[in-house]
Amino acid sequence: MGYYHVNDTGKGIYIKSFDTINKNYELPPLDYIKSYLERKYGSCDKDISMLSGMDLYHQIVYIGMDKYLFSYLAKPIIQETNNNQSFCKSFSDAFDRRYSAYFDKVAANTFELLFCHRFGYPFGCFKGISDYDGDIMFFCNLQFPPETYNKKLSELTEEVFIAELREFFSDFLDDDYYKTVELEICEEYIKE
Structure with missing residues (x-):
């Protein structure tokens, strides 16, 4: 209802x-992204340094995830992995497997x-x-x-x-x- x-x-x-998306598009600097996320959500729960290990497609996904999708998809992977490289691969694989049809919405x-x-x-x-x-x-x-x-x-x-x-x-x-x-x-x- x-x-x-x-x-x-x-x-x-x-x-x-x-x-x-255009694979050659350049993201803003990390401090700009962090200030945007803090403004939008009141705080930034995302470790922005993780972006360096991802391709642009998955960087856009990581930045664009709302708090619900982040807590459901990314947080468990963060807790299971011990370095940036393993997180980025696990995160990218998990998104591609379960949510890639929603890329445009994210x-x-x-x-x-x-x-x-x-x-x-x-x-x-x-x-x-x-x-x-x-x-x-x-x-x-x-x-x-x-x-x-x-x-x-x-x-x-x-x-x-x-x-x-x-x-x-x-x-x-x-x-x-x-x-x-x-x-x-x-x-x-x-x-x-």
Whole structure:
């Protein structure tokens, strides 16, 4: 049971299902990733140094896992392994075996991190999610006026936003489809 309703809205784009990313995409520095996770979750339970032993695909998974998936999938492996290399292999194998069909939904949790780093926006202005209906989207959900002034954010227009979305998603997902997408209203549905 529960109440099904719109939780959040904003202008952005819907992302079609994907299972690959640009293998040459560069992640932000580890301290940037850690500060993002602390801002998003209030603390960072993940050992970010583990990322160095993984390929980009699994780095995105590790960063994008919510607290539930992290405690269910990664924490038991951390307790069973005694070094970074064995953790990375066990983690990658476990995700590929049980959850690879959900890669795009897990990866959606990293869109804000990657987009903000690439274009210099502060955290908390955008939302990348897979909602209750399984729709994957990325949109601006900033409430104006923002708490603190940010020059980059003050220059954000729909034209700038769509150009940046096109650049980011066509590069990150290595898909020319995103070079021509248009802004639309995105609605995140949840069931409480």
